[in-house]
Every structure is written in structure tokens, then in C-alpha cells.
Amino acid sequence: MSSILTAIQEKHEGLNRQEQNLARYILDHSQQVVTMGITDLAEQSQTSTATISRFCKTFHFQGFTDFKMKLSTELVQMPSNATYQDIVAGNPMDRIVQAVEANHLRSIADTTRLIDFKQLKLAVDALHKAKQVDLYGVGTSSVVTQDFYQKLVRIGKRSTAFPDPHMQITSASALSTGDVAIAISYSGETPETIHSLQSAQERGATTISLTKYGSNTLSNISDIRLFSSTLEEGMRRGDMASRIGQLHVIDIIFTCLVSEHFHELVPTLERSYQMVKQYTYKGRDN
């Protein structure tokens, strides 16, 4: 625990009655306290602003503001217990910006915590060995497959990412042992995607799934299981965070792949970059 909170805990018995109440409140709600004003804290902790001000001086802070600052600095590494926020009617723009930012930051942080290094390593190795990579996903997930497709092309890996489910199954039937099929579906229950991955598996391909965390059909039938963070139930309108989490996983796989086989892959990556630049003469990136 942080040194400030430890100090408060240790000194607890030596404090006055109201100071003890305050101390307990701070220990129980440290995360919130740093965002509160002295008036709110007085109300919440059933004490008074005067007590709080004195309390801070007791612990040799310049005052309440100084205390909050130092505490906040100490708490930075602690996990936040915020929740994903859905879109609601008529929010002011600054609230929306804040909410979307929080959702995305959280999705990335949560997804990172869910990564299973064993599964990740298996995925990276399978991709490296694959002669051919198939990517399956419909709707929102097809955007993610397109993204991965673009990356794989740049390192010279043969791959396909058809947005059309029929083409996906058709492509799956052309795979063979040693090839890799990756299926992406947030729910893990999209029938088209499941069928495509099943077909790929029947052809002997190594199958990888990327779904929300927890048991689901797609994940259960696949050889290698990757996950992105799970949103609150019933989040439909503001479910954009799930896609960010999926892309985050894709980026991690890709980065690991390139880093591990750096000398083999980077020249190709570099060449593709130069070629595009040259072809579009004036342009740099896109």
C-alpha cells in the first residue's frame, strides 16, 4: 500500500474520534478522495472541513490540496474501478469525450491484463510457420480482420480477409495442414464465423479465435484462444471499446511476430513502405 495510507493506518489509534472516522473513510475510499473537494469529503465522511484541514496538518502536509496531490501521486498504479459507459441522450460534448476516452483506455488496460502469454506464443509461432493465413469475421469484426490482413501483407505473409462469409468458407476449404485460420467475433457466437473456422479445422489448419473473455462456442472449438476485455452487459450503443481491444490484441501479436523474426521480416516491411511511398510519389504514409 502507499506510504501515506500506511501512515494513516498506523497512526489510527492515536487520533481523535472524528479524525479516526475520517481516517477510516480515506482508507476505504482512497481512490475517490483524490477527486473530491474538502466540502464533499467532510459530508461523505460525516466530519467537518475544519477537521479535515487539521488532519492534513497533523500528517505534515501543507494543507488539504497538498495532501490530495501527494496521495494521488502515490495511487497512480492502483487499478481504477470505473465502469464502461454507454451512450446516453443529450450529454454535453466534454462529458462524451471524457467517457469515450475512459472506455478506450480501460478496454486497452483490461485486454492487456487478460493476455495469456502461452497462447500468445502459440499464436505467434503458428503464424510464423503458416504458408497461408485466413481471417474470418463479419460486421464490426471484419474491420479488424482487414486491419490484420494489411499488416500481414506488409511482411509478405500470404493471407486473405474476405468480408463476405461465403467467400470465407470457400477460402477455408483451400487450406491445409500448417496453415492458420483466425476467427474474430466479440460474442464468439456468430454462426458464419464459427462455420468458417470449423471448415478450416477440418482441412487441418491451426485455428485461432479472438473473442470476449469467457466460455463461448468459437473459443471452445479453436486450438488457440485469445481474448479481449468483456464489456458490461447490455452495452450496445457504446460498444466501440470492444473493437479497440481486439485491435490491441492484433497489434501485440504482430509486434511479437516482427520482433521475434526481426531480421527476416523487417526488410520486407521496410521495402513495402518504400514502394508505396515511391509509387504515390508525393505521399508519405496514408
Next chain:
Amino acid sequence: MSSILTAIQEKHEGLNRQEQNLARYILDHSQQVVTMGITDLAEQSQTSTATISRFCKTFHFQGFTDFKMKLSTELVQMPSNATYQDIVAGNPMDRIVQAVEANHLRSIADTTRLIDFKQLKLAVDALHKAKQVDLYGVGTSSVVTQDFYQKLVRIGKRSTAFPDPHMQITSASALSTGDVAIAISYSGETPETIHSLQSAQERGATTISLTKYGSNTLSNISDIRLFSSTLEEGMRRGDMASRIGQLHVIDIIFTCLVSEHFHELVPTLERSYQMVKQYTYKGRDN
């Protein structure tokens, strides 16, 4: 450097005279600033408390106190999220995961600080009024246009997002006054994308650009200018963060649009959700 200081640095040219003086002072004395009051800072930086207060809101902090708090937090945890990290050879997987996470978190934080609410509002209004929305982008950026396309379709907004530049220009020629064209290019110098947006503009459409922050051709020719955070120079292999920043902006626009016209748009959104669910019988999302 911290994401807040980076944002201040990036936006420097776009600020007013006194705001620039303030920005320079903060960049040069970041460590002291977090301990100063607004009056001291006004005096030291030769500006006024009003300018400082406004400055903090420009960067989407709640106010000066909030700014100090966030800055102080960042200055402490700097070493880990110091700069965007490129892919290097033979990094262990846990380092890679950390690095990718840091890049993505930073990209989202940086991009949020760069948002100009006036431009955002203009973009949201233009989209709401548009009969037809065209999306232009090639390569990596085409994935982002696909993503936005999917969202717009779900709220019943007519739009197109061809990955083929020829089709993009062709589509542009069918636009008219009141329609909207959005062009996405990280560098802002992709010729195909610039041409498409120019064509759209000639047809009388309202043009919106989404590029890296700073002056660039695409941004300069467009009516409404949106930006995502700028990566370190020469980041090619690990430039995945730019796409995350762009998607972040897209999500913010979309969320603002839906929130502002909630009762008009959410039924359509809800219906599209139900229809897909029903059609794919077993599936839920994708």
C-alpha cells in the same frame, strides 16, 4: 515526455500569443508548475489567471486544479510511458506487451487533448444534416473509413467507403451541396485522398479531414479539421498507434452524433442490432 506536455508542445503553434507564452513556461518549468497556485503561475509566466484557466479548458481539463493533478501524476510515472516505442529485434514478449499497451494508451490520451470542440461540433452538425457521406482513405486509413462506414449505416445514414481510390473519386463526383466528404490520412499528403476530397469540395460538399496534428495539405484544403496525435518521427514499424488515435476520434464523433440526436437515431441503431441478431438466429454480436 508526458502525454500532456506532448499535447501542449504539439498544439503550440495553434495557440494564441499569451497562451504560447504560458505553454512555453509550463514546458520549461513543468516540475515547478504542479506546486504553484494559479496566481503565482500567472505572475511567473507573465500572463493572467484568466488565460491560465482558459488554457486548461482548451486542453479539456476540468480546470487548473485538475490540470495540475493530472500533470503531477504523469510526471511521476514518466519513465515507463516516456515516448512511443518502435518495434525492435528480439524483445521478450512481456516487454512488447507493455510497450504496445503504453503506445496505445498514449495515443488515446494525446489525441483526446488535441480535440478542438468547435471543429468537432461543426463535424457532428455537418454529418447530421448530410444526405450522403463519402469516406476517403487508402491503405491503413481505409480500415478506419470502413469502420466509420459500418457505424453510419447502423444509424441509417447513407454513406460509401470504397477502398479503391478510383471509386472514391467517382463517388465524389456524385456529391452535391449539403453532402459531407471525410478524408483520412495520417500524413495528410496521400495524393489519392487529397484528389478525392478536392473533387468533393468542387461539387459543393462540406469537407472534413482527419490527419496527424500540424499543417499538411489535406488538412489545409478542408473545411473542418480534425487531428489525431503525432508519433515520433521515423516510427514506421510500430506506427499502429496512429490508427488507434484515428478510431478514437471516429468514436467520439459518432457518440456525439448519436447522443445529440438520441431519440431520432437510437431506434434505428436498435433496429439494426435486432435485425442482425434475428437474421443470424443463434448469434448475438459479431
Next chain:
DNA sequence: TTTAAAAAAGAAAATTATTTTCATAAATAT
């Protein structure tokens, strides 16, 4: 017990910090 003294605690006043308003100056467009 009762009472005096000391400590604790909150209400309210005073102080300090921050934000907003408003008038003016500077810049930009017409």
C-alpha cells in the same frame, strides 16, 4: 458527584484560489 480545565469539533468568518464576466485592445475580414 461536582466543578474546573483542557481538548475536540463544528459553525461561521476570513482568507485564498479559481472561474467567469465584462470592457478594451488587437487582429482579421469586409
Next chain:
DNA sequence: ATATTTATGAAAATAATTTTCTTTTTTAAA
């Protein structure tokens, strides 16, 4: 050259924090 917009600081308004002062509670001594 003039109108309009934008930027800015002074000052007013508001908010946050600290201090003072009074009341209450506790402790100690008679």
C-alpha cells in the same frame, strides 16, 4: 477605412480552504 471578430486582463463572482471562535465533550481534581 470600417466593421466584426477574437484575444486579453482587470475586476467581479464564485468556490475552496483555513482560521477563528464558540460550544460541546472529555478529563482531572476536589
